[in-house]
Amino acid sequence: MKTYLIFSLLLILLTSTLFIACSSLTLNEKIYTFQPCLSNNISIMRNNDYSSIEQPLTVTSGFKTDDSQPSDERGLLKFDISSLPKGFKVKSAKLYLYVIGVYMWNGKEWVSKPALSRTIQVHRIITDWVGWSFTYWSYASFPSKLWNTPGGDFLPATASVNFEVSGTWNVWIVTKDVEAWYNGESPNYGWLIKDLNEGDSIGYRVEYNNWFYVFGVxxxxxxxxxxxxxxxFVFNPFLLTFFINIVNIQKFQIQFNKSKKYIKLKTTYI
Structure with missing residues (x-):
């Protein structure tokens, strides 16, 4: 009976310790919000080197202004997260962009729509760049630094959204990227935002608010x-040995009790 009691108390102790640790994690969660610096951390580049940026953070697919200027456009932005306290774990990270308008090209002009269903992806950028009027399709920083690949150097898509409604937020889950930056596994050059189906035969356009274009900060x-x-988790060999011994004692106690019952039964029979 004592062995069962000790074993039960040990299980309760271990379970309680784990529960307290998990509860502590939840209670110590803290959320930090960052916004980019407009002067050099937001940019737009069009698929030519004659025009670079527009005011909103724009993603456009398929429309051509003329024979020489295809207007597939990609947005770029980065956030300085160096102020995050060290020694923690990134539980989650979300990128929010506010949709100020969505449009379709009718052959002559952009026509406003209430919503679009485009796959807009975010890609982690792997080459440093300078925003505002210095980022072009060929240049990460005009005129001194070219992209390795025209249109930007980036990894496969981190996340995507598939529906854009004017006056609402689009949200991308970017935990793995932020975790890599926070842990120092890769440099933080931000994200490139693009339409999955660039060069569409019909022009589509999604405009996201930047620092001050239409609405407030x-x-x-x-x-x-x-x-x-x-x-x-700290490995404690003493605790492990103690736990194993308790289990062995319990097994011995069970066998001993069975033997006592057998002897008693045999004695009664005789």
Whole structure:
């Protein structure tokens, strides 16, 4: 009976310790919100080197202004997250962009629509760049630094959205990218935003609010990062040995009780 009691108390102790640790993680979660610096951390580049940026953060697919200027456009933005406290774990990270308008080309002009269904992707950029009027399709920083690949150097898509409604937020889950930057596994050059189906035969356009274009700062791009405490399990050989011994004692007690019952039964029979 004592063995069962000790074993039960040990299980309760271990379970309680784990529960307290997990509860501590939840209670210590903290959310940080970042916004980009407009002067050099937001840019738009069009698929030519004659025009670079427009005021909103624009993603356009398929429309051509004339025979020489295809207007597939890609947005670029980055956030300085160096102020995040060290020694924590990135639980989640979300990129928010506010849709100020969506459009379709009718052959003569852009026509406003209430919504579009385009696949807009975010890609982690792997070459440093300078925003505003210095980023072009061929140049990461005009005129001194070219992209390795015209249109930007970036990894496969981190995340995507498939529906854009004017006056609402689009949200991308970018936890893995932010985790890599936070842990120092890769440099933070931000994201490139593009339409999956560039060069569409019909022109489509999604405009996201930048720092101040149409609405206030509260509608500008946001990066929301949730940090939690790291859960470090420390191996304790003494505790493990103690637990194994308790289990062995319990097994012995069970066998001993069976033997006692057998002897008693045999004695009664005789």
């Amino acid at each position: 509260e509608y500008s791009p946001k990066l929301e990062v949730a940090l939690i405490m790291k859960l470090n």
